[in-house]
Amino acid sequence: MTQSRHDWPSLVASRSDAPAPPRASAARIGVGGPVGSGKTALIEALIPALHRRGVDLAVVTNDLVTKEDAERLRRSGLIAPERVLAVEAGACPHTVIREDPTLNMAAGDDLEAAFPGLELVIFESGGDNLASTFSLDLVDWWIFVIDVAGGDDIPRKKGPGVLKSDLLVVNKTDLAPHVGVDLPRMLAEADAVRGGRPVVATNARSGAGVEDVADAIAHAVLFRE
Amino acid sequence: MIGDLLAIWQADTAFPSGAFAFSNGLEGLAALERGLPADRLEVVIEGALRRRWATADRVALLGAYARAGDMDAVAVIDREVEATTLCEAFRTGSRRNGAGLLAAHARIGTPGAAALQALVRSGDTPGHLAVAQGVVWRGAGLERDGAVLASGYIVASGFATAAVRLGLVGAVAAQAVVRRLLPVVAELAATDPPERIESFAPLLDIAAARHARGELRLFSN
Ligand SMILES: Nc1nc2c(ncn2[C@@H]2O[C@H](COP(=O)(O)OP(=O)(O)OP(=O)(O)O)[C@@H](O)[C@H]2O)c(=O)[nH]1
Ligand SMILES: [Mg+2]
Numbered sequence: 256m257t258q259s260r261h262d263w264p265s266l267v268a269s270r271s272d273a274p275a276p277p278r279a280s281a282a283r284i285g286v287g288g289p290v291g292s293g294k295t296a297l298i299e300a301l302i303p304a305l306h307r308r309g310v311d312l313a314v315v316t317n318d319l320v321t322k323e324d325a326e327r328l329r330r331s332g333l334i335a336p337e338r339v340l341a342v343e344a345g346a347c348p349h350t351v352i353r354e355d356p357t358l359n360m361a362a363g364d365d366l367e368a369a370f371p372g373l374e375l376v377i378f379e380s381g382g383d384n385l386a387s388t389f390s391l392d393l394v395d396w397w398i399f400v401i402d403v404a405g406g407d408d409i410p411r412k413k414g415p416g417v418l419k420s421d422l423l424v425v426n427k428t429d430l431a432p433h434v435g436v437d438l439p440r441m442l443a444e445a446d447a448v449r450g451g452r453p454v455v456a457t458n459a460r461s462g463a464g465v466e467d468v469a470d471a472i473a474h475a476v477l478f479r480e
Numbered sequence: 481m482i483g484d485l486l487a488i489w490q491a492d493t494a495f496p497s498g499a500f501a502f503s504n505g506l507e508g509l510a511a512l513e514r515g516l517p518a519d520r521l522e523v524v525i526e527g528a529l530r531r532r533w534a535t536a537d538r539v540a541l542l543g544a545y546a547r548a549g550d551m552d553a554v555a556v557i558d559r560e561v562e563a564t565t566l567c568e569a570f571r572t573g574s575r576r577n578g579a580g581l582l583a584a585h586a587r588i589g590t591p592g593a594a595a596l597q598a599l600v601r602s603g604d605t606p607g608h609l610a611v612a613q614g615v616v617w618r619g620a621g622l623e624r625d626g627a628v629l630a631s632g633y634i635v636a637s638g639f640a641t642a643a644v645r646l647g648l649v650g651a652v653a654a655q656a657v658v659r660r661l662l663p664v665v666a667e668l669a670a671t672d673p674p675e676r677i678e679s680f681a682p683l684l685d686i687a688a689a690r691h692a693r694g695e696l697r698l699f700s701n
Contacts, residue, residue: 343699361498368601392496
């Protein structure tokens with residue numbers, strides 16, 4: 256009854272004496288953002304860009320109700336299909352990356368066990384809203400992807416994803432003229448609300464801006480220039 | 481008091497273990513029966529408690545709790561769970577949920593978690609949820625009775641939460657169902673467990689098997 260918090264019973268002999276495993280050795284990054292903003296398209300564009308930098312990588316997708324994104328990546332020919340795992344999120348895209356990231360953590364562990372030498376695991380969040388953020392239990396660094404078609408007022412709305420992400424990607428720049436968005440102003444407002452943290456504009460279809468995102472990843476979590 | 485608190489800590493859905501992603505057959509059943517009113521929901525959960533939790537999960541949990549210091553004995557129980565869980569969707573779900581619980585406890589440094597996780601990762605044992613609970617809850621200092629109550633509560637509240645997300649009942653009505661089932665959990669927890677794992681919940685098995693083939697679904701099983 257007076258057990259102190261340090262006085263856990265050492266009931267499990269021999270093997271439990273091993274210390275808790277060190278923090279995962281592959282870097283883990285998150286890609287989150289609203290439904291349809293281009294998260295999967297960005298990952299598809301990033302895979303070859305990262306491969307060219309010699310990065311050994313794998314992907315975990317958190318689809319909402321299907322395994323569509325995982326299947327799309329597996330069929331893309333960009334990455335070995337067994338390097339893509341799907342974690343079904345029980346209709347809770349934010350829970351599985353924040354309140355309870357354990358299924359994703361375990362999927363990352365499985366990939367690391369299966370591919371020795373793995374350097375990077377990319378977690379794609381299921382499409383969510385502007386409030387979604389990644390738990391630092393799960394990732395070391397994360398990207399939030401919004402798109403110009405979602406409206407140029409998104410940065411002004413200051414959602415936690417826009418404010419707290421390590422890198423904000425503004426995607427679908429090609430659509431700006433078609434949806435009446437003043438792109439330079441949208442980017443300036445994004446810069447203003449993020450207090451100096453980076454913002455990159457991309458067109459995941461043409462690949463514009465994707466090298467900058469790959470550089471940011473390599474620099475932030477892989478310690479490469 | 482610490483024993484009670486430790487059980488509450490582990491029964492709390494705020495403790496991350498991946499459990500939220502599993503409906504344990506409920507989603508499939510709701511699809512089969514075109515809905516599931518609250519009174520029917522209560523019958524289904526009670527059936528799962530009586531014929532699966534009390535006679536299978538609880539038995540594995542108690543076995544693993546008693547032998548938590550002997551990983552070879554734990555692996556034997558784990559393989560028995562694997563062999564007696566007929567429905568593939570439940571086997572996979574239980575292993576993934578077990579891996580989730582182990583991931584959290586290994587990170588926290590709960591005694592036994594890293595050892596069992598290493599064994600699971602090397603493919604030596606499947607790592608079912610009830611077995612993982614037995615090992616890490618013993619390591620975390622839960623008492624035997626508290627561990628049994630936490631596991632039974634998690635089953636009842638897990639079904640109720642899944643029912644809310646499936647739109648079968650409201651969040652408040654679901655807790656009325658949980659309240660009515662608490663005496664069932666308490667009653668079952670006090671009974672002597674069978675010697676070996678037995679499970680007979682064919683309706684949920686069939687529902688989960690059909691669900692596994694479905695394309696559109698919220699839950700993993
Ligand atoms: N024009 C244009 N279309 C894009 C761009 N990036 C993505 N798309 C298109 O936008 C749609 C959604 O892209 P996805 O990559 O599936 O978006 P997502 O964020 O992964 O979507 P969810 O995972 O469902 O939330 C697809 O039709 C893409 O082809 C872009 O830069 N420009
Ligand atoms: Mg996607």
